[in-house]
Amino acid sequence: MIKIENISKNYNNVKALKKVSFNVKDGQLFGLIGPDGAGKTSLFRILTTLLIPSEGKASIDNFDTVKNYKEIRRIIGYMPERFSLYMDLTVQENLNFFATVFNTTIEENYDLIKDIYQMLEPFKNRKAGDLSGGMKQKLALSCALIHQPKYLLLDEPTTGVDPVSRKDFWEMLQKLQTKGLTTLVSTPFMDDAELCDEVALIQNGEIMSIDSPKNITQKYPHKLWEIITLNNYHTLKILDNFTNKISAFAFGNAIHLACSEKTNKEDIESFLAQNNIKAKSIKIINPRIEDAFMELMT
Amino acid sequence: MRTFKSFVSKEFKHIFRDKRTLVILFGMPIVLVVLFGFAITTEINNAQIGILNLSKDSYSVKLENKIVSSGYFKINNELQSYKQISELFSKGNVKLVVVIPDKFGKNLINNKNVNIQVITDASDPNTANILSNYLSAIIHDFSNEENIITQSNIIINTELLYNPENKSVYMFVPGVMTIILMLISAMMTSITIAREKELGTMEILLVSPLKPIIIVIGKIIPYLLLSLINAITILLLGLFVFGMPMNGSYILLGLEILLFVLSSLILGLLISTISNSQQTAMLISLMGLMLPTILLSGFIFPISSMPQILQIISHIIPAKWFIIIIKSIMLKGTGFQPIAIETYILIITTIILTAITIKKFKIRLE
Numbered sequence: 001m002i003k004i005e006n007i008s009k010n011y012n013n014v015k016a017l018k019k020v021s022f023n024v025k026d027g028q029l030f031g032l033i034g035p036d037g038a039g040k041t042s043l044f045r046i047l048t049t050l051l052i053p054s055e056g057k058a059s060i061d062n063f064d065t066v067k068n069y070k071e072i073r074r075i076i077g078y079m080p081e082r083f084s085l086y087m088d089l090t091v092q093e094n095l096n097f098f099a100t101v102f103n104t105t106i107e108e109n110y111d112l113i114k115d116i117y118q119m120l121e122p123f124k125n126r127k128a129g130d131l132s133g134g135m136k137q138k139l140a141l142s143c144a145l146i147h148q149p150k151y152l153l154l155d156e157p158t159t160g161v162d163p164v165s166r167k168d169f170w171e172m173l174q175k176l177q178t179k180g181l182t183t184l185v186s187t188p189f190m191d192d193a194e195l196c197d198e199v200a201l202i203q204n205g206e207i208m209s210i211d212s213p214k215n216i217t218q219k220y221p222h223k224l225w226e227i228i229t230l231n232n233y234h235t236l237k238i239l240d241n242f243t244n245k246i247s248a249f250a251f252g253n254a255i256h257l258a259c260s261e262k263t264n265k266e267d268i269e270s271f272l273a274q275n276n277i278k279a280k281s282i283k284i285i286n287p288r289i290e291d292a293f294m295e296l297m298t
Numbered sequence: 299m300r301t302f303k304s305f306v307s308k309e310f311k312h313i314f315r316d317k318r319t320l321v322i323l324f325g326m327p328i329v330l331v332v333l334f335g336f337a338i339t340t341e342i343n344n345a346q347i348g349i350l351n352l353s354k355d356s357y358s359v360k361l362e363n364k365i366v367s368s369g370y371f372k373i374n375n376e377l378q379s380y381k382q383i384s385e386l387f388s389k390g391n392v393k394l395v396v397v398i399p400d401k402f403g404k405n406l407i408n409n410k411n412v413n414i415q416v417i418t419d420a421s422d423p424n425t426a427n428i429l430s431n432y433l434s435a436i437i438h439d440f441s442n443e444e445n446i447i448t449q450s451n452i453i454i455n456t457e458l459l460y461n462p463e464n465k466s467v468y469m470f471v472p473g474v475m476t477i478i479l480m481l482i483s484a485m486m487t488s489i490t491i492a493r494e495k496e497l498g499t500m501e502i503l504l505v506s507p508l509k510p511i512i513i514v515i516g517k518i519i520p521y522l523l524l525s526l527i528n529a530i531t532i533l534l535l536g537l538f539v540f541g542m543p544m545n546g547s548y549i550l551l552g553l554e555i556l557l558f559v560l561s562s563l564i565l566g567l568l569i570s571t572i573s574n575s576q577q578t579a580m581l582i583s584l585m586g587l588m589l590p591t592i593l594l595s596g597f598i599f600p601i602s603s604m605p606q607i608l609q610i611i612s613h614i615i616p617a618k619w620f621i622i623i624i625k626s627i628m629l630k631g632t633g634f635q636p637i638a639i640e641t642y643i644l645i646i647t648t649i650i651l652t653a654i655t656i657k658k659f660k661i662r663l664e
Contacts, residue, residue: 048505050663069661070507078505084498088315089308100304101506143502 001026002047002151002184006056009042009205016042018205019056024184024198029177031196031213032186033293039205040186041081044155047184048078060151074102077149081156083140087129091120091139094128095146102147112179113142116172134165141172152176154185158192170195190290201293208296213289220287220295222246222258225268228280229255238275242268249294256291301508305516312490313520323486327478327528331535334474345370345429348386348395350377357403364440365396370432387419394418394429468543471536472624473597476617478532479555480562480591483525485583487517487566492579495570501663510659518563525559536628545631554627554641558620561648564655565616571658591617619643 002024009017017039024030032040045051047058049069057064063071085094095117099105110117116138123131128139137157144152154173158166170192173183185196193199193213200210209216229235232250239248239257244267246258257268265282272279313319347365351358365371374392377383386392397415399405405412416433418426494500503513533551536542544551566583573579592598594608595617601609612618619640626632634641 045663050501050504052662073505074507076505078502080498080501082498084502086308086312086499087497089311093308093311097304097308098502098506100301101503101508103301103507 001062002030002058002060002182004043004047004056004058007043007046007053007058008055009039009046009051010054016205017046017053020202020205020207021056022200022207022210024182026182027177027180028197029173029183029195030185031193031199032184032202033188033190033193033199033289034186034202035188038202040202041155042205043202044078044080044153044184044186048076048153049073074147075149076151076153077144077147079140079144079152079154079157081159083136085128085136085140085143088127090125090127091131092124094139095142098143099146104147106146109146109148112148112176113145115175116142116145132165133161134168137161137165137169138172141169145176150182152181152183152185154183156186156188158187158189166192190288190293193289199289201296203297209292216292217287217289220292222287222295223261223263224285224287224291225257225259225263225265225282226285227255227257227268227272227282228253229272229277230280231277235272235277238272238277242271247294247298249291251290256285256294258291258295302512302516305508305512306519309490309516309520313524319486323482323524323528324531327482327532328535330478331471331474331532332539334470334477342425342428342432343370344372345393345425346374346391347371347429348375348377348383348392349373350380350383350395350397352400353398353402353404355401355403357406358398361398361402361437361440365433365436368432368436370429370436383417387417392419393425394433396433468625468629470597471540471542472621472628473595475529475532475536476558476595476620476624477588477591477597479525479529479559480565480617480620481583481588482528483521483559483562484566484569484587485580486521486524487563488569488573488579488583489576490517490521491567491570492573492576496575504661504663510656510661514567514655514659517567518560521563521566522556522559525563526556529555529559542628544628546627547633550634551624551627554620554623554637554644557641557644557648558616558623561616561644561651564648564651568651568655568658571655571660591615594618595621597621614647616644616647619647 004023005021007017007020008015020039020043032043034040042051046053047060047065049065049072052066057066059065059068060072061075063075065072086097089097095106099109106113106117120135120138120142123135128136131139141154141157144154158169161169166189173185174195177183185192187193196213198210198212199216201208201216209219211219227235232253232255236248236250236255239245239255242257242259244259244263246260248255248257250256259268268282269279313323349362349365351362362373366373371394375382375386377386377395380397383395383397386395395417397417399413399415402412414437416430418430420426491500494503537544565587569582569586570579573582590611594601594604594612594615596612597617601612601618604612623637623640623644626637630636
C-alpha cells in the first residue's frame with residue numbers, strides 16, 4: 001500500500017504541496033489528475049525518494065520514503081515525466097542496461113514485459129532517440145518494469161503521445177493491473193481518469209476530491225447542457241449575461257453550460273436568439289470527469 | 299560486478315557515438331597544445347637594437363658581430379653620439395641600445411674595468427627584461443671567449459640552468475600539457491554527469507539500487523583511459539613537434555600523469571555535483587579551472603613575484619605541483635626522490651577531493 005500522510009512540500013516560498021493525504025491500495029490503478037503546476041511531479045518525487053517532504057510522511061509497502069529509501073528503490077518502477085532513456089543507445093541496449101542496473105536480465109522478467117516488448121521488437125536495433133513518442137513511452141515503461149516492481153509510479157506518461165498510443169498505453173496499464181501491479185499514474189488528461197479505479201483531483205497542491213471516477217461524476221450537482229455554435233468564443237462571452245448560468249466552459253468544439261434546475265431548452269434558445277447567435281445543437285449531457293473537475297476548481 | 303561492467307560499457311557507447319565529444323576529446327588537445335605552444339611564447343627573435351660604438355676598435359667590432367650573430371638582435375642603427383639615443387627610442391622601433399665605451403679594447407687588455415651600458419625601452423618591461431638578459435648572456439660569453447676578466451656593470455649573473463638556450467618551449471610545453479590534460483579531464487566528467495541530469499536519466503539511476511560509488515567509478519574509468527590516450531598524444535606532440543627532451547623514466551612520468559588525471563577527473567565530478575546543465579558544467583570547468591590554473595600555476599606568471607595571498611592560493615592548485623613534477627622528470631631526468639613532496643601533495647589533494655565529492659554526491663534530487 002502507498003500511504004501518504006499530510007505531505008507538504010515547500011520550495012522557498014512556493015508551497016507546491018499542502019497537507020496531501022491519500023492511500024493507494026494494493027492492486028489498484030490510481031490516477032492523480034490535475035493541471036500543470038498542481039504539484040503532481042513533486043508528489044511523485046517524494047514517493048520515489050528523490051525529494052524529502054517538508055512535512056508529513058509517506059510510505060510504500062510500509063517502507064518510509066525518507067528512512068528506508070534503499071528498500072523502496074528496489075520495489076518501485078518509476079517513469080519520470082520526460083522519458084528518461086539514453087537516446088544514443090538502441091532499444092535493446094537501453095533494456096539491457098536497466099536490467100543490469102537492477103541486477104536482472106530481460107529473459108528473467110520477460111513475462112511481465114512480453115506484450116510491450118513484442119511491439120518494440122522490430123525496432124530493437126534502433127536508437128531510442130529515433131523512436132516515435134509512443135514507442136519511446138513503451139520503451140520507458142519496459143525499462144521501468146524490467147525488474148518486476150511491485151509498485152509502478154508513472155508521472156504523466158501520456159503527455160506528448162498521440163491519442164492511439166495513449167489508448168494502447170492505458171490498455172497495457174490495465175493488463176499489468178491484472179498481474180497484481182499497484183500503479184499510481186498522473187495525468188493532465190481528464191479522459192484518462194475514467195480508466196482508473198480511483199482518482200484524486202489535485203489543484204494548487206491540494207487534493208480536492210478522492211473517489212472512483214463514477215462517483216465523482218455522479219456528485220456533479222447541476223444540470224449540464226452542451227451547446228455547439230459557429231463561434232464558441234463569442235457565445236461564451238455572451239453567456240456571461242445569461243441569468244440562469246452557473247458556469248460555462250469550452251470543451252473541444254462545444255460549450256458545457258451548467259444552469260439552474262428549472263432552465264429548459266427554450267430558455268437557452270431564446271437567450272441565444274436575442275443575441276443573434278444561431279446554435280447548431282443544444283442538448284442535455286451527462287457530466288464527465290472534466291466537468292466535475294472544473295466545478296471543484298471554481 | 300556485472301552492473302559495473304555494463305555501466306562502463308554504456309559510458310563508452312556514449313563517448314563513441316557522440317561525434318562532438320570525440321572531436322573535443324581528441325581534436326581539442328592537439329589544437330590547443332599547438333596553438334598555446336606557438337602562441338604563448340616569450341622568445342624574441344630579431345629584436346631591433348641600436349649600437350653606439352665609441353671605440354670602434356677590433357674588440358668592440360667583434361662584440362658587435364657576436365651580438366648580431368646570436369640571431370636575437372638585429373642592428374637597426376649605428377649611432378654616432380649620445381644625443382641620438384633618445385631620438386631613436388622615440389621612433390619606437392628600437393627596443394634596446396648598447397653603448398660600448400671609448401678605448402674598449404685597450405682597457406680590456408689592460409685589465410681595467412669596462413662599463414658597457416645597456417639602455418632598454420622599459421615601457422614594455424617584460425621584453426626589456428628578456429632582451430637585457432639575452433644581451434648579458436652574450437657579453438658574458440664574449441668575455442669568457444676572450445679569456446679576459448671583465449667587470450662591466452651590466453653583466454648580471456644569469457645562470458640558465460637546464461635551459462641553456464633559454465628556449466621558452468621548455469617552459470611552456472609542460473605548462474600547456476598540464477592545463478590541457480586537466481581541462482579535458484575535468485570538463486569531460488563534469489559534462490557527462492550534467493548530461494544525465496539534463497536528460498533526466500540521473501533520476502532513473504538514483505531511483506535504482508545502483509550505489510553512488512558505482513556511478514562515480516563507472517564515470518571515471520572510461521575517461522581515465524581516454525585521458526591517458528590524450529596524455530600520450532600531448533606527450534608525443536611535446537617531444538616531436540616542440541622538441542622537448544625526455545631525460546627521465548617513462549614509467550614514473552606515466553604514473554604521475556595517472557595521478558594528476560585522476561585528480562582532475564574527480565575535480566570534474568565535484569563540479570558536476572553543483573551544476574545541473576551541460577552548459578554550466580562547461581562554463582565552470584572553463585572559467586573556474588582554466589583561469590586560476592593558468593594564472594596561478596606558475597605557468598605564465600612566476601609565482602615568486604606574486605603578492606603573498608596569491609602565493610598561498612597557488613599552493614592548492616594541483617597543476618602547479620604537476621608542472622614542477624613534469625619539468626623535473628622531462629628536463630632534469632630526476633627520479634622519484636626529488637619530486638616526492640610534490641607527488642604526496644597531489645595524492646593528498648586527490649584524496650581530499652574524492653572525500654568532498656562523495657560527501658556532496660546527491661542521493662536525491664535536492
